[in-house]
Amino acid sequence: MDLLRHLEYFVAVAEERHFGRAAATLGVTQPPVSRAIKALEKHLGLTLVERTPDGATITEHGAALLPRARLIVEDSRLLTSAAHSLTTSGTIRIGLIPQLDDSIAARVAAAVGASARVETATAVSLLDRLRAHELDVAVIDHPMVLDRLAAGPVIALPxxxxxxxxxxxxxxxxxxxxxxxxxxxxxxxxxxxxxxxxxxxxxxxxxxxxxxxxxxxxxxxxxxxxxxxxxxxxxxxxxxxxxxxxxxxxxxxxxALRVRIVRRDGEVGSLTHMIDRILLQASR
Known part of the structure; x- marks a missing residue:
């Protein structure tokens, strides 16, 4: 049994309250999600999710285990990212949300050059990776809670x-x-x-x-x-x-898509300025 994958599917269903939407978020079809939840419930000996006419609800047992499941899934992702970062020392790591135009990502990569690694992920994921020192800077959509991170001004992209x-x-x-x-x-x-x-x-x-x-x-x-x-x-x-x-x-x-450049306080000022110029030009 792939416990980690099954927990990831359970967290997605709990977040979306719907098997179909959870499958779309995970990038899979609905049947594997349903099978994973059933296998997880059998493994744990508990009912975690109940189907409803409107989607899905989390049972009392499911709600009790959900925080721990989230931690396991997130810790696994952080472990993988940390291991990957060990092989890319010296690389400038930039995170971008998927809503940005491809031309912006290309201009950022071209401006930084061969030392850059530009990645795409959600705002929530990018902020987590910034706090874990797995990224140097990120561009996220506004608004967003930025606990312990510094952010530039909001830029509106048409x-x-x-x-x-x-x-x-x-x-x-x-x-x-x-x-x-x-x-x-x-x-x-x-x-x-x-x-x-x-x-x-x-x-x-x-x-x-x-x-x-x-x-x-x-x-x-x-x-x-x-x-x-x-x-x-x-x-x-x-x-x-x-x-x-x-x-x-x-x-x-x-x-308009409102974005901000986010970084750890006091770091990578020149990189932030370079990305800021690219975003300002795209906003005109």
Whole structure:
């Protein structure tokens, strides 16, 4: 039995309260998640998760074991990262969230050169790795709790609303966000950065839009969901509209991607300044 993998699946289901969403977050299909939970329950002799019409609920036993499961999963990830960092001494380690345009990542890597290792991960993961001294600097989405870390000013990167090419909003002379009420919002999972996720949903509600959420961990996932006709998403303005999709300029200031450069206090000032210049140029 792969206890660590089963615990990872259990934590994902507990976070998402839904087997399908947990599977999407993990990058697998739903059946392996269901089998892993059943195997874990058999191994422990306890019922951890109960299915409901709306998804899944955690039992009393599951809730009691969840904090320990989270620690085991996280400690395993930190052990792997620490071991990897031992083989890359002298390397400048930069973390970027997946919502950033690929061109920004490429410019950062080109500016730092061969000594750079640019990695992509969620804001929560990047902050954990900064605190563990496994990264030198990171760019995360705002807002986020930054306990014991220093952060630069918030920079707003412009985004467009990506919609299905046949959707009524793509054909409208004066499209509005409220026209997207029949579409789900394709975005990164909430656990990637809960404050930023909730803030964006609040933005939509202020525009009289309260969409369901479709988990899309990458831009490929987002564009696929949009092209299928079931979702809309937010994409960098520099990116082209892919087949089956259209880009709209809607509520530009509200939907901008707000990011900050985060580091351990007093460290890598020149690297921070270099990334700051790249982000400022992309914001114009």
């Amino acid at each position: 985004r467009r609303v990506c919609v299905p090419v046949a959707h009524r909003s793509a054909r409208a002379a004066r499209p509005r966000l409220t026209m997207l009420s029949d579409l789900a919002f394709a975005t990164t999972p909430r656990i990637a950065n809960p404050p930023a996720h909730d803030l964006m949903l609040d933005v939509f509600r202020r525009h009289a839009l309260d969409p369901d959420v479709h988990v899309a961990a990458t831009f490929r996932d987002l564009n696929t969901a949009v092209a299928s006709g079931r979702s809309f998403g937010l994409v960098p303005t520099a990116g082209p509209a892919l087949p089956g999709t259209a880009h709209l300029d809607l509520a530009a200031e509200d939907v």
